[in-house]
Amino acid sequence: MSRRLTLLGCLVTTTVLCLGVAAGPATAASADVDYVALGDSYSSGVGAPGQRGLCFQSPNGYPGQFANATRPRSFTNLTCGGAVTGDVRNLQVPFLSSGADLISLTIGGNDAGFAPTVLSCQVSSNEACAAKVAQARADIEATLPAKLDATYQAIRAKARNATVVVLGYPLLFDTSSASCGLAGMSLTKRRALNGGADVLDNLIREHAAAAGFLFSDVRDEFAGHGICAATPYLNGLTVLPPQNSFHPNQSGYTFGYLPALVEATNPA
Numbered sequence: 001m002s003r004r005l006t007l008l009g010c011l012v013t014t015t016v017l018c019l020g021v022a023a024g025p026a027t028a029a030s031a032d033v034d035y036v037a038l039g040d041s042y043s044s045g046v047g048a049p050g051q052r053g054l055c056f057q058s059p060n061g062y063p064g065q066f067a068n069a070t071r072p073r074s075f076t077n078l079t080c081g082g083a084v085t086g087d088v089r090n091l092q093v094p095f096l097s098s099g100a101d102l103i104s105l106t107i108g109g110n111d112a113g114f115a116p117t118v119l120s121c122q123v124s125s126n127e128a129c130a131a132k133v134a135q136a137r138a139d140i141e142a143t144l145p146a147k148l149d150a151t152y153q154a155i156r157a158k159a160r161n162a163t164v165v166v167l168g169y170p171l172l173f174d175t176s177s178a179s180c181g182l183a184g185m186s187l188t189k190r191r192a193l194n195g196g197a198d199v200l201d202n203l204i205r206e207h208a209a210a211a212g213f214l215f216s217d218v219r220d221e222f223a224g225h226g227i228c229a230a231t232p233y234l235n236g237l238t239v240l241p242p243q244n245s246f247h248p249n250q251s252g253y254t255f256g257y258l259p260a261l262v263e264a265t266n267p268a
Contacts, residue, residue, distance in 0.1 A: 037063035047247030055080035170222035
């Protein structure tokens, strides 16, 4: 079943039923799977309701939803909001079971400094935003590859037989309209930031594949649902709580990240 058909099914069924349709036999076999979630805020569930603790973990993030629907033999959530690649290697991988069967991961966005770049664009001119994005792109291409490679190698060394699914990041903004409300960014800024996200995703995909990991691209799931769209899957600039800014909302985790993980673990 295609992701888009899966998403349509999700609109009229519960998440569990949707996963049952999308996942098929693998869901029934999930009792034999030890599942571990690693990564940053996009995996911990920042932006969704129910965030708890210093790492802002939410059961409504995609790892919690996946575990609740598929009922693996064990589920270990090592994710932490704000994590960079070094945190995964030094603070998460040491607690990763060598017997893990399935590992999911989002990482690299904080290393790339994408959040400060977005916030800078929020208050700067079009020209200053473009320059900030260009600098971020240069930094991504110069420094992130080695960090990703080291992180992927650490995961593989610890869990040699696990299936590892690396999920990408969505394009944050809808660009179908020049208007984005009174507090919204200009079309020029939104296009520049989406271009930076494309560079980040493409680099992550390349290095995940080189490590022998599966890469699940979420840009298609979020297409048409960026910030400024009629039905956004992402939070815009948020005052309370501030960490929700530019992270998926509940719909983003349920209809964006969750189907992407399901499809990656159940290829047609």
